[in-house]
Amino acid sequence: MKYSYILVIFLLTSCGLGTSVHENSGAQRTDGKVKPIPPEGPASEVCGHQNASNYGESGDDGKGWCHFFACKDALYQEYELALEYISFVDSKGGGSVEHKDELCENLISEIPNGCLEPLAKNYDSDLPDEAIDNGSCVFEACVIENAPGYDQDHEIRRAFEDYLNKHQNAQALIASQERCELPETGGPTPPSQVGCMDSEADNYNEDAMEDDGSCEFSACLEKGTPGYHDDEYRRKAHRKYQAEHNDREVPLHNDELRCQAERFGGLRGVPRVIIPDGNGGAYIGGDFSLEDYPHIRNLAHLKSDGQWNEDFKFNPRQPIHSSNTGVHALALDEGILYVGGEFSRIGDGESVRRIRIAAIDLYEEKITDFDPGADNRVFTFLIKNETLYVGGNFGMIAGHSRPSNFAALNKRTGEIKSEYFNVRPSSSVHALAIHEKTLYLSGQFRYVYGNGGPRDRLAAVDLETKNPTNFNPAANAWVRDIKVSDHYLFAAGRFTQIAGEEKKYFAVFNLSDGKINSEYKVEPDREVMALQYLNGVVYLGGSFSEVNAEARSRFASYDLQSKELVSNSPDSLANQTHTVNALGLDPVNQLLFIGGQFVPNSGQGMRGISVVPIQ
Numbered sequence: 001m002k003y004s005y006i007l008v009i010f011l012l013t014s015c016g017l018g019t020s021v022h023e024n025s026g027a028q029r030t031d032g033k034v035k036p037i038p039p040e041g042p043a044s045e046v047c048g049h050q051n052a053s054n055y056g057e058s059g060d061d062g063k064g065w066c067h068f069f070a071c072k073d074a075l076y077q078e079y080e081l082a083l084e085y086i087s088f089v090d091s092k093g094g095g096s097v098e099h100k101d102e103l104c105e106n107l108i109s110e111i112p113n114g115c116l117e118p119l120a121k122n123y124d125s126d127l128p129d130e131a132i133d134n135g136s137c138v139f140e141a142c143v144i145e146n147a148p149g150y151d152q153d154h155e156i157r158r159a160f161e162d163y164l165n166k167h168q169n170a171q172a173l174i175a176s177q178e179r180c181e182l183p184e185t186g187g188p189t190p191p192s193q194v195g196c197m198d199s200e201a202d203n204y205n206e207d208a209m210e211d212d213g214s215c216e217f218s219a220c221l222e223k224g225t226p227g228y229h230d231d232e233y234r235r236k237a238h239r240k241y242q243a244e245h246n247d248r249e250v251p252l253h254n255d256e257l258r259c260q261a262e263r264f265g266g267l268r269g270v271p272r273v274i275i276p277d278g279n280g281g282a283y284i285g286g287d288f289s290l291e292d293y294p295h296i297r298n299l300a301h302l303k304s305d306g307q308w309n310e311d312f313k314f315n316p317r318q319p320i321h322s323s324n325t326g327v328h329a330l331a332l333d334e335g336i337l338y339v340g341g342e343f344s345r346i347g348d349g350e351s352v353r354r355i356r357i358a359a360i361d362l363y364e365e366k367i368t369d370f371d372p373g374a375d376n377r378v379f380t381f382l383i384k385n386e387t388l389y390v391g392g393n394f395g396m397i398a399g400h401s402r403p404s405n406f407a408a409l410n411k412r413t414g415e416i417k418s419e420y421f422n423v424r425p426s427s428s429v430h431a432l433a434i435h436e437k438t439l440y441l442s443g444q445f446r447y448v449y450g451n452g453g454p455r456d457r458l459a460a461v462d463l464e465t466k467n468p469t470n471f472n473p474a475a476n477a478w479v480r481d482i483k484v485s486d487h488y489l490f491a492a493g494r495f496t497q498i499a500g501e502e503k504k505y506f507a508v509f510n511l512s513d514g515k516i517n518s519e520y521k522v523e524p525d526r527e528v529m530a531l532q533y534l535n536g537v538v539y540l541g542g543s544f545s546e547v548n549a550e551a552r553s554r555f556a557s558y559d560l561q562s563k564e565l566v567s568n569s570p571d572s573l574a575n576q577t578h579t580v581n582a583l584g585l586d587p588v589n590q591l592l593f594i595g596g597q598f599v600p601n602s603g604q605g606m607r608g609i610s611v612v613p614i615q
Contacts, residue, residue: 116401118426118449119159125449133401135167140176149179154210155427155446162376162395199270199287200237202253202578204597213245218255225259266291266607267300271595274584275330280304282584282593283337284609285316285327291607298326299339302593302609314360314367315351316343331381331388333411335363338370338388340378357390357397357414372398372414379443382432386411391429391441404449405429406441419466422450425459435484435511437463442479442491458482458491458498460514471514473499473507481531483538487511490538492528506540522558523548532585532592534614536560539592541580554580555594590614 047054052066113134114124120137141156142149151157160173194212195205201215217238219231235252242250269288276282281304289297290308298316301309319325319342329340337360345351346358352367356378359370378392388411390397397407398416404424408417425445433440439461448455452468457479460471473491480493489509496504499516505524508517524544532539538558540547547556550565557566578597585592594610 117159117163117395118404118424119156133167137163137167139173140179141173142180143175144180166375198237198241200234201241213248213250215241216251216253217241218253220259221254222259228259267609270597271582271608272326272328273330274582274593274595275332276584276586276591276593277301277332278586278588280586280589280591282586283330283332284595285330285339285341286595287326288608298343306611313348314346315348316341316346316358318344320344328377328379329381331383333383335361336368337362338381340381340390340392342377370414372409372416379428379430380432382434383411384434387417389432389439391432391443393428405445422467423452423461424449430480431482433482433484433489435489438469439463440482440484440489442482442493444478457495473509480529483531483533484511485533488517490531490533492531492540494527505542505544520558520560520563521548524556529579529581530583532583534585534587537566539583539585541583541594541596543579554596554598
């Protein structure tokens with residue numbers, strides 16, 4: 001946070017906005033920003049910001065509107081921060097900024113700069129921490145599908161697209177024959193991330209990067225049945241998707257289970273993360289609205305009595321990207337709820353600007369000043385002592401471009417902890433876990449740059465040295481979630497091989513030696529999306545229909561002591577038709593919260609959310 005603040009000040013001064021914001025603008029606020037002191041004269045008629053070109057003069061609208069000069073093309077992120085800062089310090093509610101070419105050269109020449117994207121061909125790892133990315137990165141990828149070096153995970157191409165969004169002068173992505181001839185390592189690569197990207201579809205693929213028109217929809221099509229009215233939004237989603245893919249036949253099936261389902265005040269959409277509130281209720285994040293409270297979206301509070309808290313209306317919204325929207329990460333600490341995902345505003349009514357990360361004071365029921373900001377999606381949080389660990393698919397956070405998909409922040413101020421800059425995964429981080437002095441990361445990355453090396457989708461960091469350890473079990477596909485116990489690390493996802501062994505979708509590692517523990521047999525037939533662990537029992541949620549060749553529809557639990565599947569499953573999930581995306585565990589009240597795209601049995605539970613007592 002400190003570095004981003006200095007960059008904003010530097011940008012303003014370098015662009016002809018004054019010599020010192022601190023010296024010219026007056027008293028310091030408690031939130032660290034500056035409140036300007038207006039000049040003499042009627043404040044409602046003149047510009048009150050001393051760094052503006054028309055300071056002390058009538059503004060464009062005659063009511064104190066201030067005009068500034070800035071460099072728009074260089075340092076894209078810092079320019080955006082400058083706009084926000086200018087808007088804040090102008091006591092009359094805003095200002096205008098005019099681009100000047102001559103300011104850009106001065107801005108770039110004063111700070112060490114180069115390519116800071118690890119996946120770029122000309123990445124410069126020798127640049128100092130204070131360096132900035134000057135938009136010069138060049139990307140190469142193998143685009144021949146049958147070649148050994150084919151960019152099967154789309155990592156390089158995705159990095160290029162994200163980079164191009166921030167730096168308009170980035171070089172084009174070039175097919176490289178040399179990359180195509182790279183030898184294969186680490187076993188077979190996962191299938192290409194192409195599939196259905198519509199979250200309302202039956203076969204929605206959360207990991208897809210390209211929509212192939214394969215989405216399928218089901219809904220209640222029988223008028224007069226209980227589920228007909230509730231499924232109108234799915235019929236609309238189908239019609240919209242059909243129009244977007246008019247060269248394909250997009251089916252709409254009648255779903256008898258949906259026609260029989262009654263309304264129980266559940267979720268419309270996809271819950272992605274659940275965190276218990278400690279009092280028998282839970283906070284739920286995702287892409288959804290509530291059936292009984294459509295004004296509550298993407299973030300909701302389920303109370304201990306099973307009712308929705310209709311006063312909890314923070315509604316993260318206005319996604320910056322068109323897919324993977326909403327809330328993906330939640331963490332609760334000392335009455336502060338941290339929220340991460342893909343949004344640019346949060347709050348009911350008078351919402352505030354928060355770029356993908358926000359914090360809610362649950363006691364005062366307001367958005368806090370915590371505002372590190374990230375330039376791409378945030379997928380996971382973990383809090384330990386005074387540190388908020390963040391994983392996602394970002395290249396800049398808290399004003400720093402040095403982190404890559406992982407960062408450690410001061411949980412109170414949002415200031416980045418630079419000692420973790422040697423932990424830079426090459427692609428997205430989806431889960432974090434801590435055991436004693438070791439932090440574990442999982443996701444889609446293939447390398448940990450800085451002081452690491454090849455780390456296929458699962459890695460560990462020594463919290464004392466702040467460097468990656470040698471732990472590298474080399475999963476052949478996405479590791480979606482991880483959890484730890486006193487003795488084991490549990491991993492789940494889309495992989496079919498890990499640590500040199502055939503392990504489909506779930507694996508157990510010994511913490512003592514980092515090796516696979518083959519004593520426990522847990523073999524789902526499809527992907528596992530979520531994990532929880534308590535008192536010797538592992539809970540799994542996903543898209544599977546069988547575990548160990550026994551029927552287990554999207555949810556299962558396994559007892560480590562008996563080494564057997566637990567026989568009972570939640571009745572409310574018996575009729576589910578889609579995926580369990582999230583599990584939230586409340587050890588104090590002995591409750592398990594299950595979230596997904598499922599329809600409950602008539603008279604039991606709610607659509608999309610179930611609460612199960614555990615022992």
